[in-house]
Amino acid sequence: MEFLTFPSEKHCFTELLDSSNGEEEKMLACEEDLEMNPFDGLPYSSHYYELLKEREELPIWKVKYAFMEILLHNQIVIVSGDAKSGKSSQIPQWCAEYCLSVQYRYGGVVCTQVHMQTAVWLALHVADEMDVNLGHEVGYVIPFESCCTTETILRYCTDDMLQREMMSIPLLSSYGVVILDDVHERTVPTDVLIGLLKGVLLSRPELKLVIITAPHMSSKLQDYYSSAPLIRVENKHHVDVVYTCTIQKDHFLSALRLLFEIHHTKERGDIVVFLACEQEIEKAYQIIRQEGSNLNPDLGELVPVTLYPRQKEVIFKENEDEEKCCKNYKRKVLLTTSFGESLVWIKTATFVIDVGVERRKVHNPRIRADSIIMQPISKSQAEMRKQILGTSSSGKLFCLYPEEFTYKEMKLHSQAKIQESNLTSMVLFLKRMAIAGLGHCDFINRPAPESLMQALEDLDYLAALDNYGNLSEIGIIMSEFPLDPQLSKSILASYEFNCVDEMLTIAAMVTATNCFSRPPPGTEEIALTCWRKFSHLAGDHFTLINVFKAYKETIANSTSQYYDVEKWCRDYFLNCSALRMAEVIRAELADIIKCIELPISKPDFGSKENILNIKKALLSGYFMQIARDVDGSGNYLMLTHRQIAQLHPFSAYYNTRRIPEWVLFHEFCISENNCIRVVSEISPDLFVELAPQYYFSNLPPSESKDILQEVINHLSPVSTTKEEQKTNGKDKEYEKYPQTPAEQRCIIQ
Structure with a gap:
């Protein structure tokens, strides 16, 4: 087989051709044809040759021939190298050459990255080096943004986006080579991909897997992949x-x-x-x-x-030109x-x-x-x-x-992140993959059993699992959203409560970066005054809707779409890039809603009924994140455990000095100064109406639980009957299977 060489190289990979069949020998490209770019059929530019000289100086370049030979004869290749050796930019290009040499009969190349920024930058850089157009031959896919076509030969993507692609294409049939980069960072999606691809490789012997890692993890990967060949790249420096x-x-x-x-x-x-x-x-x-x-x-x-x-x-x-000027x-x-x-x-x-x-x-x-x-x-x-x-x-x-x-x-x-992260989203994904027959994941490091059980229990509370531990219809739809499962459940509940439009805005705003910029020293009071203009009495979730609406109105009224909006954001101490990202996320979520054919209700933000409905939708997903002010001074006790927290300084309640007794919060971390972020007021009545009874019964004893129990006891007989019908259905289903408690029913393979 012939691997395409660069114009400056005076030799071809003739040794590799010895092991190739006759059909592949016919694909040998003559040296005089290499002046044309084989990826787009156009002549190489002078800029290409300038970059080529720089590429040949990279430490990784010394192992190109060895890499291509190993890739030809092996299904798995591990590349271990120091930082700044050129691994992430050159190896994907060589793999693209391999796919081109076999006429893409097995597909193109995908290279995962841990960081969104790196995926975008590498795609830009590599498209420049290959002398092709970004978004055509080379592209990138990151959460809520795609710069690719169906004809893209080499795409960079984040590890979680390739994971999501496996939900619709489990065997990744559109790729001939899969590259996992920065494996040593041990993110949850990367570890899951390592485990699932073991099964995919058995089903697709023609698929190649290249793993790029730092030196300290190479031996562990070799053991995991049964002594797969290793290429070591050193970057000597003082x-x-x-x-x-x-x-x-x-x-x-x-x-x-x-x-x-x-x-x-x-x-x-x-x-x-x-x-x-x-x-x-x-x-x-x-x-x-x-x-x-x-x-x-x-x-x-x-x-x-x-x-x-x-x-x-x-x-x-x-920017070197800028530096010179x-x-x-x-x-x-x-x-x-x-x-x-x-x-x-x-x-x-x-x-x-x-x-x-x-x-x-x-x-x-x-x-x-x-x-x-x-x-x-x-x-x-x-x-x-x-x-x-x-x-x-x-x-x-x-x-x-x-x-x-x-x-x-x-x-x-x-x-490894898989041993210290919330695994609810990961378990939801694996349950979805089990439907496609790829539910077994051979983890390189096994997650903690208690983390898996907590994830399974949470999915069970969210009605994402059926009585056998498999995904329910709700769970399947939840897995379609690239969001936290609780947020996905709230979006689905908003369909029932006629507030889909508002819930999409909330989901986009809490998923994007924090929209409130930290004010420079000395301007804190000015910032607080500006933020009060967006405050909503119902809470922070509603304040975020106000911010997004004001942002959209500013865009509609601005003469120059970007300059006026950026100035407006600076004036109000808001993060313009976060709001732009929220806009993109919201559009993507609206497209998913349309794909699963859920109608989006007309906006009705501001009415009492709408405010109540939004709270119901939020509670449907976040009933596990409730806190109560225990002393009237803003010391909130978590309903599920004994941790105490205060309101975050960015909260609308913090600025207005109003302290609601019961709140739903989006985020909480135990730290030096415990804070709950994105907080909205709720009533105990709403909680007992929407929280599953089997979740409430598992709460630890507390004063807060006693108060909620009193609310349940004082419900009218009619309401109690409805509640029993609504929440006890699953308890009755449990009674059908007394010998299989949740811990045994919900098993990760």
């Missing part, structure tokens, strides 16, 4: 590592102090700062903007750039957190500041809540931060911790 003598009392202030000290040395080079959490990114951004204006202009300008691993933000790429020197400061290593694409980074700790979210299945814990990063993460400077001849890594801290406090590797 980095000066400077450690502190002691642990820093305040790592955040120490990092900023060091940042300004580096800037004052006038030593050229951009700076990457690894902070502990996203809140520190926001805070650092504001401080750098504020203090930067007071610096000596001769030092140059500090340009802070935020890189959020879990959010869709613009990935920064240096600029009179004053500009130093970029890239602010990111753990697992933000793959987001740093600039080649001009000379300094890295590493605080050595991270705030990590860990799910506690017993109390159905996340905990925020501060802990040291892993040794493998610390090593990857050195590799960011691989392209710099004089890079310096400043570790704000002693060297012995690395050996004594840091674990070898980070914990």
Whole structure:
């Protein structure tokens, strides 16, 4: 078989042809034909040859021939390499060459990414290197956005989007090569794909699987895939590592102090700062903007750039032309957190500041809540931060911790997300895959049994499972939405309560990034005054509808669609990119509603009946997230456990100083200052009407439960009869199967 070579290469892969059949030999491309781009049939541009020279300098290029040979003769290939070696950009192109050489008879190439930003940036970069058009030969698919056609040869996508594609095409028949990138980050979707693809490979012997990972995980993957061939790529570089003598009392202030000290040395080079959490990114951004204006202009300008691993933000790429035109020197400061290593694409980074700790979210299945814990990063993460400077001849890594801290406090590797996350969405997906015959997932690391049981129990409460533990009709429809199952259930309930339009807006707003921007120091009161204009007495969910409506009205009335809207957002301390994302998400959800043929009711926001109906729809999905003010001062006790929380400062209730007794909340994390986010007032009557009786009966004893029981006891006989018919139906079904309790009925294969 012949693999397409580049014009500058003077040899063909003749050795590979020896093992090919006669039909494939006829596909040999002569060297004189290589001046034409085989992917679009057009002549190569001069820009292509310029980029080709740069590509040939990448460490990964040395193993191209070996990779192509192994790919030809094996179904699975594992590529282990350091950061900045070119793995994510070059290997997918080589796989596209392989698919082209066999005339796409098995399909094209898909390459998964952990971060949305990386998928978009790589698609742009690779389309440029291949000299083709983005959205045609090369494209990307990320949540709520697709830049592909049916003819796309190579597509980058997030791991969760490939997972969703498997719901409709379980065997991924449209692909000849599947590439799983950044496997070492161990996200839940990536781990699920690793397990499911084992079965797909058995069903499709012609399918190729390429796994790209960091060196520390290569042996584990080889064992998992029965000694699959491994290609190791090294990126030799010299980095000066400077450690502190002691642990820093305040790592955040120490990092900023060091940042300004580096800037004052006038030593050229951009700076990457690894902070502990996203809140520190926001805070650092504001401080750098504020203090930067007071610096000596001769030092140059500090340009802070935020890189959020879990959010869709613009990935920064240096603009060399802009740098040449600029009179004053500009130093970029890239602010990111753990697992933000793959987001740093600039080649001009000379300094890295590493605080050595991270705030990590860990799910506690017993109390159905996340905990925020501060802990040291892993040794493998610390090593990857050195590799960011691989392209710099004089890079310096400043570790704000002693060297012995690395050996004594840091674990070898980070914990897999599947062992510390809420698995309800994952279990819903696997139940859906079981319908297609791919329910068995051979996890590389088995999830905790209590996490699986909590997920199964929650799906059972949401009526997503039938009596045998399989997906119910409601569960199948819920799985169609790329949302948290509770939110999906609320959307389905909104059909019953005639408030679909409003519920779609709420779903889009809580799924997108927070629409309220953190105000700069000194402007907090101004921001609060602006936000009060959107406040709704019924709660934060309704306030979000007001914000979205005002945003849409501003777009409709603006003369310049973008400039006026951005100015309006700045004036009201709102995040314009978050609102744009909410607009996109809402449109996508509306399309899904149409596909499953659920009619969207006419908007009726503001009427008493509509407000009540929205609360009913929300309660249908979020009855497990109820809290009660126990002392009249805003100390909310969770109904499901003994945790106490306060209202988040962004809450409309927080700003108006009104404290409702019973609330439904969208999010809660156990942290230093426990807060419940996106809160709306409800009544006990609504709760007992809409929460399943078998959920209520399982609640732990408490004063709140006693109050709810009194409400149930005081219901009229008619209402009680209706409630029994509505909620006890499932209890009666349980009685039919006394020998199979929920724990045994709901089994993940």
